[in-house]
Amino acid sequence: MRSVLTVGSVAFDSIKTPLGEASRIVGGAATYFSIAASFFTQVRLVAVVGDDFGPEQLQVFDGRQIDLSGLHRLAGETFRWKGEYSDDLNTRETIYTHLNVFEQFHPRVPDAFRDSPFVFLANIHPSLQLEVLEQVNTPEFVALDTMNLWIEGSPAELRQALKEVHVVIINDEEARELSGESNLVKAARVIRGLGPKRVVIKRGENGVLMTHRDGFFAAPGMPLEKVCDPTGAGDAFAGGFVGYLAAASQLSDAIVIQAVIAGSTMASFAVEDIGLDRLLRLTDTEVKARFADFKQLTQFDAL
Amino acid sequence: MRSVLTVGSVAFDSIKTPLGEASRIVGGAATYFSIAASFFTQVRLVAVVGDDFGPEQLQVFDGRQIDLSGLHRLAGETFRWKGEYSDDLNTRETIYTHLNVFEQFHPRVPDAFRDSPFVFLANIHPSLQLEVLEQVNTPEFVALDTMNLWIEGSPAELRQALKEVHVVIINDEEARELSGESNLVKAARVIRGLGPKRVVIKRGENGVLMTHRDGFFAAPGMPLEKVCDPTGAGDAFAGGFVGYLAAASQLSDAIVIQAVIAGSTMASFAVEDIGLDRLLRLTDTEVKARFADFKQLTQFDAL
Numbered sequence: 001m002r003s004v005l006t007v008g009s010v011a012f013d014s015i016k017t018p019l020g021e022a023s024r025i026v027g028g029a030a031t032y033f034s035i036a037a038s039f040f041t042q043v044r045l046v047a048v049v050g051d052d053f054g055p056e057q058l059q060v061f062d063g064r065q066i067d068l069s070g071l072h073r074l075a076g077e078t079f080r081w082k083g084e085y086s087d088d089l090n091t092r093e094t095i096y097t098h099l100n101v102f103e104q105f106h107p108r109v110p111d112a113f114r115d116s117p118f119v120f121l122a123n124i125h126p127s128l129q130l131e132v133l134e135q136v137n138t139p140e141f142v143a144l145d146t147m148n149l150w151i152e153g154s155p156a157e158l159r160q161a162l163k164e165v166h167v168v169i170i171n172d173e174e175a176r177e178l179s180g181e182s183n184l185v186k187a188a189r190v191i192r193g194l195g196p197k198r199v200v201i202k203r204g205e206n207g208v209l210m211t212h213r214d215g216f217f218a219a220p221g222m223p224l225e226k227v228c229d230p231t232g233a234g235d236a237f238a239g240g241f242v243g244y245l246a247a248a249s250q251l252s253d254a255i256v257i258q259a260v261i262a263g264s265t266m267a268s269f270a271v272e273d274i275g276l277d278r279l280l281r282l283t284d285t286e287v288k289a290r291f292a293d294f295k296q297l298t299q300f301d302a303l
Numbered sequence: 304m305r306s307v308l309t310v311g312s313v314a315f316d317s318i319k320t321p322l323g324e325a326s327r328i329v330g331g332a333a334t335y336f337s338i339a340a341s342f343f344t345q346v347r348l349v350a351v352v353g354d355d356f357g358p359e360q361l362q363v364f365d366g367r368q369i370d371l372s373g374l375h376r377l378a379g380e381t382f383r384w385k386g387e388y389s390d391d392l393n394t395r396e397t398i399y400t401h402l403n404v405f406e407q408f409h410p411r412v413p414d415a416f417r418d419s420p421f422v423f424l425a426n427i428h429p430s431l432q433l434e435v436l437e438q439v440n441t442p443e444f445v446a447l448d449t450m451n452l453w454i455e456g457s458p459a460e461l462r463q464a465l466k467e468v469h470v471v472i473i474n475d476e477e478a479r480e481l482s483g484e485s486n487l488v489k490a491a492r493v494i495r496g497l498g499p500k501r502v503v504i505k506r507g508e509n510g511v512l513m514t515h516r517d518g519f520f521a522a523p524g525m526p527l528e529k530v531c532d533p534t535g536a537g538d539a540f541a542g543g544f545v546g547y548l549a550a551a552s553q554l555s556d557a558i559v560i561q562a563v564i565a566g567s568t569m570a571s572f573a574v575e576d577i578g579l580d581r582l583l584r585l586t587d588t589e590v591k592a593r594f595a596d597f598k599q600l601t602q603f604d605a606l
Binding site for chain 2: 087088182183184185186203206207209215216217218219220221223224225226227254257258260261288291292293295296297298299300301302303
């Protein structure tokens, strides 16, 4: 079991969905990632919070194998985001994004984290992602998330970062934008041409598509009766995916494919309640049961 | 191997997509269904055409195990439809629908077809679907397709038809409209409450969701580099699904699940060229290979 280093946002989220509403709850990409990944392996978190982020907020990490010695605190307010979802949850409007202490954020990777064999660069400015990679020894596995803001606004830095990573984990819209191809088969090929050996495309309720050998592996979304809040589902996926890989003894084809299901499992839980709530009360037994549910959902006999 | 009776439209289609355009080509739900199903079993087609539908048009059925003795000819023009697809192929505009001879259509099931053990009621008015069922002995398996026009316009007749069928095969939008539930898990439950033991929800490029035991079976769409024309893909799915079941010696759980893959296989070919073109040049070997591709695409090891 090897450690995963992740660098990204720890934030206060305010969320409104048709099924629920919450104000100033703990969120952020690195938070969702860390909690999901910690079900599988040890996590090392590098992020920044303000002096408004106290012991009450830190409770979300309690009792999990998440090393917080890279969680820096600066004077000022923690990153804040507010989003509202449409009735079908497929679109969301960002009401505000206050970067606050995140505005001056330059990740400092603690010495003890530099040997991390697995690295997940959550969705932050590609220059910061590159700064992280300068501070670690040669990791065995680096995955990167990004978004339209950097694809459009910092294409040169993003291209440089993409050259340094093994896997890119993005959603379908981002894959289309990054590649300039609307067809996902072509989009994945273009993105692989930018550096990453593997492309994982998150498709929300429609599941996941991952390049594999000459083709693809695909997992449908788990049909859920209650979908409350998609916030953080993509980061929970990444946490399950990278965490599962880090826990494995080798990165065989079979393991990488199982990791997609581990990621899909974590994402399917993440959406069942508002914010982190479902992940916070999730048990290992439930994780194993849902992995088995995915097998039931998708497996069939050869002709 | 048991015969499948299908009743529905045989038409002239005019289609415009970003990758192709064709005028006055042979189409119609029953046509796509029959050709797809004939890869697996014998098909008995009941439909109506005008006197403009000649030997040239009939060639699409040549050399296939499709019995055309229920293809009636009336004086007048054949049903015509024209549609134009958006750039991403996810929406289409109907430019015109001329019912022509279809306007007076009342299906007459030939005596020799009355013992058909499998029946597929393609998307026609639910009263006509009921007329078909009155003319057949007790089939072992009846599946039904429908659309928003009948869900909104003929709800009483549709409810009556639903009581008589084993499986409903509709798309996600229709499932939501028919059930009044936006969540597909709930939608499927409501629809099962209307009669059909099983609900198959077609999701286009996002694959298929089928109720199964207490849960679901799901197949993702095959990632395709070239998607030319979605016309008839849903009917090709139904043809593969019902045809595969009819060819099987029993309707076990494993067979019904394989039938979803057989249907997905036929739909994945249907979209690769305009109109019927890809299905018309399709071979059994290609069908078997793509079924195997679906296995590669989706299968993973248990934990």
